[in-house]
Amino acid sequence: MAACVGTLALGALLLFAFMILVDPYDSGKFGLLGIDGVDDRNTHTAVASLARDASFDSAIIGNSTALMLDPVDLSRATGLRFVQLAVTGASPPEEFAVLDFFLRHHPRVRALVVVTDPSWCAHDSAAPWGAFPYWLYGKSSLIYAARLFSWPALEHAFQRLSIGLGLRKRMDPTGTFKDIWPPGEFHEINKPKDPAPAATTAGRDIFPELTLLDEVIKKLPADIAVVLTVPPTLYPMIPQPGTVAGAESEACNAALRQIVAGRPHSNFIDYRIDNAMTRDRANFVDFIHYRPSLAARMAEGIAASIALGNAAKIDF
Amino acid sequence: MLFNDYPFLLVFLPAAILVYRLVDPYPQLRILALVLLSFAFYAYGNPPFILLLLFSILINWLAALAYARTKMAAIITAAIVADLAVLAIFKYSNFLAYNLGLALGRSLPQFDIVLPLGISFFTFHHIMYLVDLRRGKAPLYPLPRYALYISFFPQAIAGPLVRWSEVMEQFGRKVYSPGWQREFYVGLAFIATGLFEKIFLGDRLARIIDPIYAQAAAGPVTNGDAWQALSFSFQILYDFAGYSDIAIGLGLLFGITLPFNFNAPFRSTDIQEFWQRWHITLMTFLREYLFFPLVNKRMVPRRWLPVQYFGALLFTMALCGLWHGASWTFVLWGTLHGIALVICSLWRRYCPRLPSLLGWALTVVLALLTGVIFRAGTLDAAFNIFQGLAVPPNLEQWRHLWPLAVIPLMAFLLPASQDVIALLMRRPRPWLAALIGFGLLAILVSLGEGDVSGFAYFKF
Numbered sequence: 001m002a003a004c005v006g007t008l009a010l011g012a013l014l015l016f017a018f019m020i021l022v023d024p025y026d027s028g029k030f031g032l033l034g035i036d037g038v039d040d041r042n043t044h045t046a047v048a049s050l051a052r053d054a055s056f057d058s059a060i061i062g063n064s065t066a067l068m069l070d071p072v073d074l075s076r077a078t079g080l081r082f083v084q085l086a087v088t089g090a091s092p093p094e095e096f097a098v099l100d101f102f103l104r105h106h107p108r109v110r111a112l113v114v115v116t117d118p119s120w121c122a123h124d125s126a127a128p129w130g131a132f133p134y135w136l137y138g139k140s141s142l143i144y145a146a147r148l149f150s151w152p153a154l155e156h157a158f159q160r161l162s163i164g165l166g167l168r169k170r171m172d173p174t175g176t177f178k179d180i181w182p183p184g185e186f187h188e189i190n191k192p193k194d195p196a197p198a199a200t201t202a203g204r205d206i207f208p209e210l211t212l213l214d215e216v217i218k219k220l221p222a223d224i225a226v227v228l229t230v231p232p233t234l235y236p237m238i239p240q241p242g243t244v245a246g247a248e249s250e251a252c253n254a255a256l257r258q259i260v261a262g263r264p265h266s267n268f269i270d271y272r273i274d275n276a277m278t279r280d281r282a283n284f285v286d287f288i289h290y291r292p293s294l295a296a297r298m299a300e301g302i303a304a305s306i307a308l309g310n311a312a313k314i315d316f
Numbered sequence: 317m318l319f320n321d322y323p324f325l326l327v328f329l330p331a332a333i334l335v336y337r338l339v340d341p342y343p344q345l346r347i348l349a350l351v352l353l354s355f356a357f358y359a360y361g362n363p364p365f366i367l368l369l370l371f372s373i374l375i376n377w378l379a380a381l382a383y384a385r386t387k388m389a390a391i392i393t394a395a396i397v398a399d400l401a402v403l404a405i406f407k408y409s410n411f412l413a414y415n416l417g418l419a420l421g422r423s424l425p426q427f428d429i430v431l432p433l434g435i436s437f438f439t440f441h442h443i444m445y446l447v448d449l450r451r452g453k454a455p456l457y458p459l460p461r462y463a464l465y466i467s468f469f470p471q472a473i474a475g476p477l478v479r480w481s482e483v484m485e486q487f488g489r490k491v492y493s494p495g496w497q498r499e500f501y502v503g504l505a506f507i508a509t510g511l512f513e514k515i516f517l518g519d520r521l522a523r524i525i526d527p528i529y530a531q532a533a534a535g536p537v538t539n540g541d542a543w544q545a546l547s548f549s550f551q552i553l554y555d556f557a558g559y560s561d562i563a564i565g566l567g568l569l570f571g572i573t574l575p576f577n578f579n580a581p582f583r584s585t586d587i588q589e590f591w592q593r594w595h596i597t598l599m600t601f602l603r604e605y606l607f608f609p610l611v612n613k614r615m616v617p618r619r620w621l622p623v624q625y626f627g628a629l630l631f632t633m634a635l636c637g638l639w640h641g642a643s644w645t646f647v648l649w650g651t652l653h654g655i656a657l658v659i660c661s662l663w664r665r666y667c668p669r670l671p672s673l674l675g676w677a678l679t680v681v682l683a684l685l686t687g688v689i690f691r692a693g694t695l696d697a698a699f700n701i702f703q704g705l706a707v708p709p710n711l712e713q714w715r716h717l718w719p720l721a722v723i724p725l726m727a728f729l730l731p732a733s734q735d736v737i738a739l740l741m742r743r744p745r746p747w748l749a750a751l752i753g754f755g756l757l758a759i760l761v762s763l764g765e766g767d768v769s770g771f772a773y774f775k776f
Contacts, residue, residue: 001501003746007753012760150764 012149019148022164024156028052028105029141037170039159043067043087043177047098048136050175052105056083058225059102060175062115063090065231065288068181068295069113069302071174077303080110084175090132092120092209097137099216104139111225111265111306114213117288121252122195125208181289186281190288192233197244204251214259225265225306228256232271232294234287235279260310267305269314271298277316317360319562320514322763328357329566332469336570340492347460347488350468350570357469358433365432369467372402376442377462380449384456392450396443403439406431411642434473436639438466440601445480447605454480461487470566474559476577477597483572491571499568501749502741506565508752509733511759513558517726520719521551529691532700542704544717549687550724553581556595561733576734582727585675586664587656587682593732598636607632626661630654640690645698649690656682680728 023031026038026049037053040046051059058080060069071082085098095114103109135147147153162168198204217226230253239245253270260266271294277283283294290298297316304312317324332353339345359366379395382388404412410426417424445465448454457465457480464487465480466472491499528545531537537545560577567574581593591599610628630651637650663670670678685702692698714720730736740748 001497001504001749003749004501004504004753004756007750008756009753011754011757015757015761147764149761151761152765154761 015154016145016149019153019157020145022157022160024148024153024160025049025136026052026160027136027144029144033161033164035160035164037163037173038156039163039168039171040156041171044090044133045136045156046171047085047087047175048101050083050173051085051098051102053083053173054106055173056081057106057109058082058111058113059085059099059109060113060115061095061099061102062086062113062231063095063117063119064088065117065290066113066115067177068290068292069115069299070176070178070292070295072176073296073299074113074303075174077299078111078306080306082111082113082174084177086115086175087132092213094132094134096212096216097132097134101137103220109220109224111227112220113227113229113302115229115231116210116213116256117231118192118194118252120209120213120256121207121248122209123198123203123206124195178292181285181291183291184285186234186284187286190286192237192288194239194245194248197248204248205255207252207255210252210255210259217259217263222264226260226263227267227269227302227305228260229269229298229302230256230272231288232273232278232283232290232298234281234284235274237287238272238274238278263309265306265309267310267312269298269301269305269316271301271316273316275316317357319559319566320511320763322760323360325760325763328360329569332357333569337492340490343488343490346490347464350487351460351463354464354467354469354472358467358472362430362433368402368432368435369438372399372438372442373463373466374459376446376466377459380446380456380462383446383449389450392446396446399439399442403435405429406435408638408642437475437477438472440477441466441480443605444477444601448480457484468567468572470563470570470572471574474556474563475597476560476563476575477601478574479600482575486572489571491569499571502737503565503568504756505737505741505752506561506568506733508565508755508759509737510558510561510563510565512755513554513561513733515558515759515762517719517723518551518553518555518558521547521554521723524717524720525551525691529693529697529701532692532697532704533694536700537704538707540704540707540710542701542707543709544720545688545691545701545704546684547720547724548691549683550582550727552687552691553578553594553727554723557733564734576732578732580727580730580732580735582680582683582724583676583729583731584679585672586670587653587660587679588664590679590683591653591657598639602632602636606635626658629657629661633657643693645689645692645695648695649686652686652689653682 020030021032022035023029025040025045026035028048038046038049040049050056058074058078060066060071060074060082062069063086066086067084067088069084069086071084074080074082083102085102087094087098090098099112099114133147135143138144148157159168163170198206213228220226239249241250249272253268257268260268272278277294277297283291285291301312301314301316304314317328319325335349335353336346339349355366355369358369376395376399379391383391406429409429413424413426445454445462449456461484465478465484468483468487471478525545525548528537528541529548531541532545557578564574564576575597577596579593579596581590584590584593607628610631611625616624631654633650633654634647635650636653637646637648640646640650688701689695689698692701731739
C-alpha cells in the first residue's frame with residue numbers, strides 16, 4: 001500500500017510543483033522559470049498572458065466581433081501600444097473580468113476600446129454563456145492553483161515549457177489573429193443576438209451591463225481615453241428606424257454615448273449603420289463578423305476619436 | 317456528494333478516514349462516527365432530505381422494537397406499507413396522476429417533487445430487515461447500528477443492496493489491526509477501477525450517445541447515428557459497475573466487505589445468466605422478497621402452478637422496470653426481460669440446447685435493444701432510434717468513434733473487475749501498487765476540469 005499511496009502523493013506533489021514553476025497560463029500568479037508568453041489558440045485562456053504584458057498601455061476589449069481590429073494598426077495610428085484582448089463568445093460579465101485583469105496589471109493605462117455588441121444592450125443582467133475561466137482572471141492565487149490540476153493545464157504547461165526551451169514560438173504578443181477567418185465566401189450564419197425588447201417603454205432605458213460599464217469607466221483617471229464602439233453587421237441585420245428594434249437600438253446607443261460624454265479623448269461610434277460597406281457581403285465572414293477591410297476603416301475612426309474625442313470625423 | 321468529484325475525494329474521504337483512524341481504538345465510538353459521517357455525506361447538497369432519512373430510520377427502528385416486544389405482525393406490515401407509501405409519494409405521484417388523468421379523460425395537476433437521493437435503496441433496506449425480523453431470522457439491533465445499516469455512506473445512495481446479515485456484524489470492527497494495509501490497498505484498487513470504469517468508459521460513451529438520444533427525443537434519427545445509440549447498455553454497465561466498485565472499495569477502507577453487484581454480464585450465454593450477473597444485489601432482493609413469496613403462495617390449483625410461476629416472473633420483472641423509474645418505458649423494458657426469461661425457461665425445458673455463441677449473441681442483442689427503450693425516455697424516442705437502424709451506420713465517422721468498438725470488446729472479453737483485482741493482487745507486486753497510485757493521480761487530474769457527471773443510478 002505504501003507504494004500506491006506514495007506514488008499518488010509524490011506524483012501529485014511533483015505535478016503541482018511543475019505547475020507552480022511553469023504557470024501554465026502565464027497568469028503572473030506563479031511561474032519561477034521566467035518563460036514569456038503562451039502558444040494558445042483559445043482566447044478564453046490566452047488573453048491572460050497578453051493582458052498582463054507590461055509592454056502595452058492600451059487595450060481592445062470585446063468578443064469575436066472585436067477580433068479583427070488590428071492592435072498594430074491602432075498603435076501606429078495613435079502612438080500608443082495596443083493589445084488585442086477580445087475573447088471569442090464572451091458575454092459582458094466575461095469581458096468585465098478581462099478588463100479588470102488588464103487594469104490590475106497596468107498602473108498606467110492610456111486608452112481603452114470597448115466593442116459593445118448587442119449583448120451589452122440586454123435589459124436583464126446577462127447570464128454566463130459558457131465555461132469562462134473566471135478562476136484565471138480573478139485575484140485569488142489559491143483558486144487558480146486549484147484549477148492547475150487538470151489535463152488542459154498540463155498541456156498548457158508543456159507548451160510553455162517548450163517555449164522556455166526554445167522549441168516552440170510564443171503567439172503574437174499583441175493578440176493579433178489575422179488568420180482566424182481565411183478569405184472566402186460569406187456564410188449565412190451568426191445572426192446578431194439582439195436582446196429581447198423591454199416589457200415597458202420606461203424599461204427601455206435600463207441596461208444593467210451598461211450601468212456597470214459606466215461605473216467602471218467613471219472610476220478610471222480622466223486622462224484615459226475610452227472609445228465605445230458598436231460593431232458593424234451586414235445591412236439586413238440592422239434595426240430599422242421606426243420599429244421597436246430601432247427604438248431599442250437608439251436607446252442603447254444613447255446610453256453608450258452618455259457613458260463617455262464629456263470625457264476627454266473619448267467617443268462613442270456606432271458602426272452598425274447602413275452604407276455601401278455594410279451592404280457588401282465581401283466585407284463580412286457572416287452576419288456579425290466583419291473582415292479586415294472594415295476593421296481598418298473602424299480603426300481610423302477609433303484613432304481619430306482618441307486624438308480628437310467626439311469632435312473626430314468618422315468616415316464610415 | 318459524488319464519488320467522482322473533488323469535494324468527496326479530496327475533502328470528505330480523507331477526513332472520514334482520519335476520523336475513523338482516530339476513533340478506531342475506541343469500540344464504542346466506531347459506529348457512532350460512521351453514522352455521523354454518513355449523515356454528513358447525505359446532507360451535503362440537499363440538507364432537508366436528511367430529516368427524511370432520520371425520520372425513516374427512527375420510525376422503522378421503533379416499529380422493529382415494538383414488534384420485538386409485542387410480536388404483532390401488523391406492526392411490521394404497517395411499517396412496510398408506510399415505507400412503500402413514502403417511496404410512492406416521492407417517486408410515483410406524478411406518474412399516477414398522469415395515468416389517472418388519462419383514465420378520467422382530463423389532465424390532473426403535476427406535483428413539483430424532488431426525488432430524495434437513495435430513497436429506493438434505503439426503502440429496500442428497511443424492507444429486507446423488517447421482513448426477516450418477522451420471519452424470525454433477524455435480531456433486534458441497537459439504534460446506532462440500525463442507523464448505520466440504512467445510511468452507510470458508500471452504499472446509501474445507489475447500493476449495492478445489502479442484506480442486514482451481510483454487514484451488521486461487520487459494523488464497528490477494528491480496522492487498524494495488523495495487516496490493515498492489505499485491505500486498504502485492495503480498497504484503493506477497487507476505487508481506482510470504479511473511477512476508471514465511470515470516467516473513461518461510461519462517461520466516454522455517454523458523450524457520444526447523449527446527443528443521439530436528444531435527437532431521437534426531438535424527431536427521427538436518419539443519419540445512421542442510431543446504431544451508436546445501441547451502446548447505451550455498455551454505458552450504464554460501466555457507470556453502475558463503476559459506482560458499485562467504488563462503493564465496495566470505500567467499504568473496505570472502513571472494514572466493511574460489501575457484496576459484488578456485477579459479474580461480467582455481457583459474457584452471459586442466456587438471459588437467465590445475464591440477470592444472475594447484472595445488478596446482482598437488486599435481483600437477489602427481488603427474488604427473495606418478491607418472486608419467491610409470490611411463487612410459494614398457494615394461489616392456484618396444482619396443475620396451474622407453472623402459470624403462477626411465470627406470472628410471478630413477469631410481475632417481478634415489470635416491477636423491476638417500474639422501480640427504475642416512473643414511466644411506461646421502464647415497465648415495458650422490465651416486461652420484455654420478463655418475457656425473455658419465460659421463453660428462456662421454456663426453451664431449457666422443451667428445446668435442444670443452443671450453441672453458446674448463438675445464445676450469447678441473442679442475449680447481447682436483447683440487452684442492447686431493450687437498453688434503447690430504457691434510455692430513450694419515451695416510446696416515440698425509442699421508436700425513432702429503432703427506425704434509424706434502417707439506415708446503415710455512417711462508417712466515415714467511425715475513426716472518431718473507437719470507444720464504441722473498444723469498450724464493448726472490454727465488456728465481452730474481460731472478467732469481472734473483482735476477478736481482475738483478485739488475480740492481480742494474489743501476491744504483493746510493488747510495481748502494480750505504484751501503477752494504481754499513478755492511475756489514481758491520472759483520474760484526479762482528469763477530474764480537475766470540473767466536468768463531472770453524476771451516476772445514472774442516483775436517479776433510481
